[in-house]
Amino acid sequence: MQDTAPPTATGPESATPYTPTARTVPTRAKERASYDRELVHSILDAACLCHLGFVRDAAPVVLPTLYGRVGERLYVHGSTGSRPLRNARAAADPGLPVCLTVTHVDALVLARSAFHHSINYRSVVVHGTATTVTDPEERRIALDAIVDQAVPGRSRDARPANTKELAATAVIRLDLDEVSAKVRTGGPNDEPEDLTLPHWTGIVPLTRGYGSPVPAEDLDPAVGVPEYLRAL
Amino acid sequence: MQDTAPPTATGPESATPYTPTARTVPTRAKERASYDRELVHSILDAACLCHLGFVRDAAPVVLPTLYGRVGERLYVHGSTGSRPLRNARAAADPGLPVCLTVTHVDALVLARSAFHHSINYRSVVVHGTATTVTDPEERRIALDAIVDQAVPGRSRDARPANTKELAATAVIRLDLDEVSAKVRTGGPNDEPEDLTLPHWTGIVPLTRGYGSPVPAEDLDPAVGVPEYLRAL
Numbered sequence: 001m002q003d004t005a006p007p008t009a010t011g012p013e014s015a016t017p018y019t020p021t022a023r024t025v026p027t028r029a030k031e032r033a034s035y036d037r038e039l040v041h042s043i044l045d046a047a048c049l050c051h052l053g054f055v056r057d058a059a060p061v062v063l064p065t066l067y068g069r070v071g072e073r074l075y076v077h078g079s080t081g082s083r084p085l086r087n088a089r090a091a092a093d094p095g096l097p098v099c100l101t102v103t104h105v106d107a108l109v110l111a112r113s114a115f116h117h118s119i120n121y122r123s124v125v126v127h128g129t130a131t132t133v134t135d136p137e138e139r140r141i142a143l144d145a146i147v148d149q150a151v152p153g154r155s156r157d158a159r160p161a162n163t164k165e166l167a168a169t170a171v172i173r174l175d176l177d178e179v180s181a182k183v184r185t186g187g188p189n190d191e192p193e194d195l196t197l198p199h200w201t202g203i204v205p206l207t208r209g210y211g212s213p214v215p216a217e218d219l220d221p222a223v224g225v226p227e228y229l230r231a232l
Numbered sequence: 233m234q235d236t237a238p239p240t241a242t243g244p245e246s247a248t249p250y251t252p253t254a255r256t257v258p259t260r261a262k263e264r265a266s267y268d269r270e271l272v273h274s275i276l277d278a279a280c281l282c283h284l285g286f287v288r289d290a291a292p293v294v295l296p297t298l299y300g301r302v303g304e305r306l307y308v309h310g311s312t313g314s315r316p317l318r319n320a321r322a323a324a325d326p327g328l329p330v331c332l333t334v335t336h337v338d339a340l341v342l343a344r345s346a347f348h349h350s351i352n353y354r355s356v357v358v359h360g361t362a363t364t365v366t367d368p369e370e371r372r373i374a375l376d377a378i379v380d381q382a383v384p385g386r387s388r389d390a391r392p393a394n395t396k397e398l399a400a401t402a403v404i405r406l407d408l409d410e411v412s413a414k415v416r417t418g419g420p421n422d423e424p425e426d427l428t429l430p431h432w433t434g435i436v437p438l439t440r441g442y443g444s445p446v447p448a449e450d451l452d453p454a455v456g457v458p459e460y461l462r463a464l
Contacts, residue, residue: 052284053294062285064335079266103296115397158346165347211437
């Protein structure tokens, strides 16, 4: 039977790494792979959008979607009519095989040789079986987590979903069991014989940030920008 | 037989939209979907990293990877030992079913209700069958395109791949046939009865940019930052 108990603060020790499996050990650049729980969490927590893959009619489908992390669980939501959610419900037991990937691009890496061009990045790939969340309390926690993943603290400053909205919202859960991170940092790795070539070499950092919040046209001007937005 | 003819400048008229198919018509938010060729190209050209999905052992796999666009063709490369490339070669005829997705997040959209929280984004989803590129000239064009996708003009200022590097590099091609874009813009769409709620509402733009190029430690100081990097 599906475990729909609400998540608790109690989880695996953060010092315990994820256990590598056949599909979380890369076939190349093995030195970039990590199973460190804190690293995985930090990469996940720095984003709010993932790319969720599933199989439909024997073909892969990859859709961008928001997510939220609560301890060792990831939550994704959507319309009850949307494809992955519908598939997850149709296959509620044993669930929908998915692959959820989160990637940050930190820099372009320009080597002297085209071959050694690369990017600095941080990514997490989660393999597993997504199951539909039916427990009302866990659904509430999940929906808050998805809002707070993008803007920490926001869920407490918004009208919670009402009965009609809840009925239209499917929530699926993916446990962080089969997980790996992959990180590249540093400069180009040129071949020794290329070091005297005349090409510029180095990295171009990519910057990301938040612009000033733009209030909706119909917002009462008396409502100031909340503290949790200033803290972004 | 596989078509490995080099791409040419001749392609479908940019005014001709892609033809919608069962899997490129979304089940929801249909008004956000587009099959406009120029829009699709502009979204693809504003990125260099995609999320590539394929099926392995009946389960989905989604990996971040660099790509390049040449007209109506996308190219992805990798080590000949890497999984998707190996799979594509193993299945060279009829090829490897893939889904290639590119997403830009432009803003966080904060509605008064949790339910109407969203993001402004631009995404492209390409379904199709990836085939291994074997024609040497097309491989050269593809590898240049992947370098130039990240930094336009860079391929002319780097040592091209040598025979050994070419032998270690697999290139796969995905034609832009079954393609859709999805775009959300604008502010929150709150319910009329929520307009008087006291919560801040609006959007928070996400900014992206390039930091100053950081030369490699072993770069001859006489080599200045090239014009194509200043133009980023």
